[in-house]
Amino acid sequence: MTTLLLASASPARLSTLRSAGIEPVVRVSGVDEDAVLAAAAEQAGAALPPADAVLALARAKAHAVLPTLEHVPHDDHGTELPDDLVVLGCDSLLELDGEALGKPADPADAIARWRRMRGRSGVLHTGHWLVDERDGATGEVGATASTVVHFADLSDAEIEAYVATGEPLAVAGAFTIDGIGGPFVTGLEGDHHTVVGLSLPLLRDLLGRLDVTVPSLWAGSPGATAGATTAAGRTxxxxxxxxxxxxxxxxxxxxxxxxxxxxxxxxxxxxxxxxxxxxxxxxxxxxxxxxxxxxxxxxxxxxxxxxxxxxxxxxxxxxxxxxxxxxxxxxxxxxxxxxxxxxxxxxxxxxxxxxxxxxxxxxxxxxxxxxxxxxxxxxxxxxxxxxxxxxxxxxxxxxxxxxxxxxxxxxxx
Ligand SMILES: CC(C)(COP(=O)(O)OP(=O)(O)OC[C@H]1O[C@@H](n2cnc3c(N)ncnc32)[C@H](O)[C@@H]1OP(=O)(O)O)[C@@H](O)C(=O)NCCC(=O)NCCS
Known part of the structure; x- marks a missing residue:
């Protein structure tokens, strides 16, 4: 029996998991991203390339929730957390011209970004980190999925209208593929879920390394329903x-x-x-x-x-x-x-x-x-x-x- 704990507040990641039949427990703990990257850069002797930066941040997010599992051993509804948790941290960045771009700082930044991005291509990196918290387990694994994104050649008016929706300000790379930004992405090379923020095939691969199968996580699977404390049983x-x-x-x-x-x-x-x-x-x-x-x-x-x-x-x-x-x-x-x-x-x-x-x-x-x-x-x-x-x-x-x-x-x- 295994329950996934998603250490991310992103609705897109939650909905990606749910669409795949996985109902995770969600628990988010604050991470000082700049401090994590600065420490990693110091250790590596140089700033991390974007693919490594998202992995370091995913790891930090997964690790940040671990102490809370002991201190707050129940979910928002007061139900005791299961003792079969595998914790998943994720982080995404868009790489453009070798530069790592997270969420834009403000509307002006989002407009400037889109003027650079339009008609061009970038690479969306999503880091994934799993920590096995099941009884007696100690493993952790992580990897980054990278997908090339081709952007449409937006007019200035389209950029302004898009930024005015507010959506680009809330997401890494200042665009979504599954939301208002969908028409502005002309093509992808790689797994599209990576762009949404959680690569399901990579998750499957990483889970496999911890001896966890995807079907065992499906809400209502024989493994998942046995017991009143599973995500499906609770909600x-x-x-x-x-x-x-x-x-x-x-x-x-x-x-x-x-x-x-x-x-x-x-x-x-x-x-x-x-x-x-x-x-x-x-x-x-x-x-x-x-x-x-x-x-x-x-x-x-x-x-x-x-x-x-x-x-x-x-x-x-x-x-x-x-x-x-x-x-x-x-x-x-x-x-x-x-x-x-x-x-x-x-x-x-x-x-x-x-x-x-x-x-x-x-x-x-x-x-x-x-x-x-x-x-x-x-x-x-x-x-x-x-x-x-x-x-x-x-x-x-x-x-x-x-x-x-x-x-x-x-x-x-
Ligand atoms: C549409 C469908 C769900 C109707 O099923 P159904 O079994 O006829 O409907 P009910 O379960 O309500 O049963 C009603 C029948 O059981 C009888 N019945 C027996 N015991 C009963 C009881 N305790 N209470 C009510 N009816 C009872 C009724 O007399 C009625 O029979 P009748 O239609 O010959 O008069 C079914 O035909 C079906 O699944 N079809 C395939 C899918 C489909 O086409 N769906 C419609 C698209 S929305």
């Missing part, structure tokens, strides 16, 4: 109904998901084709796994379990403004016809309205009578019929739109 979303447990889908659901998505009748009106392979299921789960169905702007997949068996799922995407949600339901053929889908969807819609949402919507292929019956059973109105509006699996199909407003919801939310 995962759970909703209970009389017969069902509805919870964040994790890697442990991939096999059953692949099985029921491979049933031709289950796939018939859905976006995937049968068979749906285990590899597809794993990739899908890694992409959509989420902790809470109210995660604006992203699809979250919730597994539905009956008597401990994974029998179906609910999909939900809350709009970025947090006011409306789109939902979908899928159950294994053997679990249909028992009212499970009604029970699960009812509970989800109820939860969404309790969380303050205004409207919940579901799309339904007009031929999918089981789905239409289900949506009507939970109290959704058919409010639109789009004729021949979706080109679906080789043919034009009619589509219904069902919706329910919070004011209409029969429950006391």
């Amino acid at each position: 995962g979303f759970v909703l209970r109904t009389p017969r069902l447990v509805i919870r964040s889908m994790t890697a442990e659901h991939a096999r059953t998901l692949a099985a029921y998505r491979s049933e031709p009748e289950v796939a018939r009106y859905q976006s995937w084709d049968a068979p749906f392979t285990l590899a597809q299921a794993r990739a899908f789960v890694a992409e959509v796994a989420g902790r809470d169905p109210v995660s604006p702007g992203r699809w979250v997949q919730l597994a539905v379990e009956a008597d401990g068996e994974h029998v179906g799922d609910l999909a939900v995407r809350v709009d970025p403004d947090g006011e409306q949600a789109r939902v979908g339901v899928t159950f294994a053929g053997a679990a249909q016809g028992r009212g499970y889908a009604t029970e699960a969807l009812d509970a989800l819609v109820d939860h969404l309205f309790s969380a303050g949402l205004h409207r919940v919507v579901a799309d339904c292929d007009a031929r999918n009578t089981a789905s239409a019956r289900l949506l009507e059973r939970v109290g959704m109105r058919r409010e639109a019929e789009h004729r021949s509006a979706a080109f679906w699996k080789g043919e034009w199909t009619d589509e219904y739109v069902y919706a329910v407003l919070r004011d209409e919801w029969r429950h006391d939310t």
Whole structure:
């Protein structure tokens, strides 16, 4: 059993790990970066090249949290930290003309940087340092990943507009690839996660050197769920109904998901084709796994379990403004016809309205009578019929739109 502790406050690093199915504990401790680099330069007899500087800083960040594990042995929710931690420190810098560039000092600095960077290429270095804090372990390993970044030839107006968003001021190298800065990067040579701030393939390699596999870190993997103190156990979303447990889908659901998505009748009106392979299921789960169905702007997949068996799922995407949600339901053929889908969807819609949402919507292929019956059973109105509006699996199909407003919801939310 292993839990990753991320010694970084960067939301991009956290979200990179989460997208890969890893739910880390986050703990950040201040590091005097100038002092670390000065000490390293003194030891080396010269300023460290950027690739070595990020490694020294990653190491310093990982080491800075170690003493706190003993003094504050619980997380922000008061839950005791597990004793199976591997600590990860990361640091990133952009190298341009041999110079190491961290976060810009102010907007003027960001503008000057972008005038140098536009139409040219730099190297984004991300240092990674792992310290094995599992019981009895003592190892530590580190390495730097470097990716060449080609920048678009921005106009002065684009540079000013970009700097005015504030984003370049918050990030190493004054750009992001996964945010507002995305259109300003024309190409990469190397792993794109390095540019986001955490190279997943390098992390895998480093973990391997500590005898830790990536699957053992997946939230909900057999190793990760055994015990109430794991990241997934602490923070995962759970909703209970009389017969069902509805919870964040994790890697442990991939096999059953692949099985029921491979049933031709289950796939018939859905976006995937049968068979749906285990590899597809794993990739899908890694992409959509989420902790809470109210995660604006992203699809979250919730597994539905009956008597401990994974029998179906609910999909939900809350709009970025947090006011409306789109939902979908899928159950294994053997679990249909028992009212499970009604029970699960009812509970989800109820939860969404309790969380303050205004409207919940579901799309339904007009031929999918089981789905239409289900949506009507939970109290959704058919409010639109789009004729021949979706080109679906080789043919034009009619589509219904069902919706329910919070004011209409029969429950006391
Ligand atoms: C859409 C789908 C989830 C509906 O599943 P379902 O099993 O028909 O729905 P429920 O679980 O609510 O079960 C309702 C049926 O079980 C019966 N039932 C048996 N016991 C019941 C109980 N305790 N409570 C309620 N219904 C019960 C109902 O009479 C109803 O049967 P009917 O539709 O023939 O009248 C299912 O067909 C499916 O997964 N399809 C493939 C995926 C898909 O197309 N999804 C729709 C896209 S959003």
